Amino acid sequence: MKTIDELLAEPVAGRRVFVRADLNVPLDGTTITDDGRIRAVLPTVKALAEAGARVVVASHLGRPKGAPDPAFSLAPAAARLGELLGADVAFATDTVGESATATVAGLTDGQVAVVENLRFNAGETSKDDAERGAFADQLAALADVYVGDGFGAVHRKHASVFDLPARLPHYAGYLIATEVGVLRKLTDDVQRPYVVALGGAKVSDKLAVIDQLLGKADRILIGGGMAYTFLKAKGYEVGGSLLQEDQLDAVTEYLERAEKTGVELVLPVDAVVAPAFPDLKSKAPADATSVAADAMPTGQMGLDIGPQSATLYASKIADAATVFWNGPMGVFEHPDFAEGTKAVAQALLDSEAFTVVGGGDSAAAVRILGFDENAFGHISTGGGASLEYLEGKTLPGLAALED
Ligand SMILES: Nc1ncnc2c1ncn2[C@@H]1O[C@H](COP(=O)(O)OP(=O)(O)O)[C@@H](O)[C@H]1O
């Protein structure tokens, strides 16, 4: 993989450099609640701008449905990037249309532009190679060189991640180089006991990852939204909790395999439940109660691991040599459901393990809940991406940067 240092060894002044970043930051309306992913791409953007390149930054934000949707605009992220750079950042109100073309044409050497959300275009995420390729052609027209630095999205076979680098000279940015360097340590020579804690809301993606992790980790602690598919597979009532019905058989097989192979697959013994999903804006009390995992009432949903589970998970982390954690244990954005996530974060800090926290929301949770991000071994900007890397999978966005 050629890195940006090789690009910077050549004259780049006046060249249009497309930086595929991951600016998928958590938003409260148009307010960014954690700007970690924007800060993470600064070294790459700064180095290119200082070398006189005309920098075109592109990213997805959220999961819009292939058409413009103002709720997912990158405008707040572009404004924040400008503040962090201490420079004017131009913003194109489309991704490859008139606004983008004019904005890029108007760039002077060393200037930075952000184009609107890549996922406002159906071609970005299409499963059809030709449709993705056609969108990649439009993106390629905006630039002379490609720098991949959106680590959080390298597991996606999307036009800007996979197809575009094939059309331009391509390099890995500083963030991708750093992330891969740290994660490689967890695959090459992992120190044991190796504990993986999984939570979050992208249940379908993350349940699939457990298949491979069962052969690698010594303990897997299950929290967040995916816990309820396991509890359901054990025959328990899960009320209105997140549930991946189509993966119940797979999860049952994971439980059996863990038992046979001696991997500890640890499930919550209790849950914090409420009658409805809480209001994250007002943070009004949510009528939350703790119940045993095998006694969840029908009309309630599980929104955090309970206090006994938090203690149990902390004890499973205490003697670890390596911990990888992806996905909040509960809906940490509301104070009634943040305790499980706090307990796991604290357990990582209390252990002597090499600790890696991965994921946009997990990294944000650590900072929003007041932990010192520098106290962890590594905070990865990618959750799904780091999990799939640890599985040993070929990631489309990394493969595309190879020569
Ligand atoms: N039990 C639960 N039910 C619904 N959502 C949950 C639950 N537990 C955690 N979450 C949500 O998961 C989200 C983060 O999920 P995800 O995107 O998978 O994590 P990451 O970005 O760290 O990979 C958070 O916004 C949190 O509110």
Ligand SMILES: O=C(OP(=O)(O)O)[C@H](O)COP(=O)(O)O
């Ligand atoms: O937030 C992200 O991933 P993560 O939640 O696994 O950290 C990335 O921006 C990828 O987003 P996606 O899962 O909608 O493709």
